[in-house]
Amino acid sequence: MxxxxxxxxxxxxxxxxxxDFHPTAEPVHLEVGTNNGVALVGDLRDDESSRGPRSRHAQxxxxxxTVLTRRWFQRKAWRELSFRHYAGDVPEMRSYTEGEWNxxxxxxxxxxxxxxxxxxxxxxxxxxxxxxxxxxxxxxxPD
Amino acid sequence: xxxxxxxxxxxxxxxxxxxxTLDGARVLEVGCGNGRLTxxxxxxxxxxxxxxxxxxxxxxxxxxxxxxLRERLDVRVGSVATIELPPQVFDVVLLSWSx
Numbered sequence: 001m002x003x004x005x006x007x008x009x010x011x012x013x014x015x016x017x018x019x020d021f022h023p024t025a026e027p028v029h030l031e032v033g034t035n036n037g038v039a040l041v042g043d044l045r046d047d048e049s050s051r052g053p054r055s056r057h058a059q060x061x062x063x064x065x066t067v068l069t070r071r072w073f074q075r076k077a078w079r080e081l082s083f084r085h086y087a088g089d090v091p092e093m094r095s096y097t098e099g100e101w102n103x104x105x106x107x108x109x110x111x112x113x114x115x116x117x118x119x120x121x122x123x124x125x126x127x128x129x130x131x132x133x134x135x136x137x138x139x140x141x142p143d
Numbered sequence: 144x145x146x147x148x149x150x151x152x153x154x155x156x157x158x159x160x161x162x163x164t165l166d167g168a169r170v171l172e173v174g175c176g177n178g179r180l181t182x183x184x185x186x187x188x189x190x191x192x193x194x195x196x197x198x199x200x201x202x203x204x205x206x207x208x209x210x211x212l213r214e215r216l217d218v219r220v221g222s223v224a225t226i227e228l229p230p231q232v233f234d235v236v237l238l239s240w241s242x
Contacts, residue, residue, distance in 0.1 A: 004224070004242065008223070019235060077161050081153050085147070
């Protein structure tokens with residue numbers, strides 16, 4: 001990741017802006033929205049590998065800290081954001097999740113609970129809620 | 144229904160808020176995947192070079208580029224380690240979930 005940031009540094013114009021989106025440490029949540037509110041059904045869990053979203057968050061944070069320390073970039077602004085991925089039903093969401101995250105999963109109990117909640121309320125909506133950080137950087141200037 | 148990703152537009156709103164210089168910019172997007180995010184901001188840029196090492200995702204992206212964006216989008220298969228690009232020409236470099 002540090003090597004990737006070194007390459008992007010070379011491509012960025014002198015007055016340019018580097019923008020980084022990456023997940024926060026917060027796990028991806030599976031939620032069901034009904035007329036009675038929003039139910040948190042379960043959290044996406046990293047598998048044993050180091051490539052799941054929470055591991056990626058830690059690696060990305062480490063790489064950014066390294067390049068700031070090396071004074072390749074300086075941070076200009078940042079904020080957190082939350083967004084949703086909607087699916088029509090549990091099988092569709094399960095298939096989507098398995099395609100998007102090869103290295104993380106929801107456990108079987110989470111899927112069962114989601115199916116139960118959807119059955120109870122045909123008007124319910126099913127979504128993933130993902131928390132992310134967006135930050136901007138510019139080339140570091142001498143002090 | 145098919146999957147709807149961020150129909151509320153929170154991701155693109157955050158990008159617009161933090162990168163007002165996107166309008167008319169020469170943008171490089173690293174890890175563009177199937178172009179999900181690219182298609183939402185490219186109309187504001189002067190030009191966009193977007194790449195990803197996932198050939199299938201790039202094929203999907205190329206097949207879904209609207210005619211209005213074709214002239215300003217250059218979509219490539221490649222990785223950050225190997226792709227050849229000119230130095231210091233991009234006003235915005237966007238790491239799209241690629242760190």
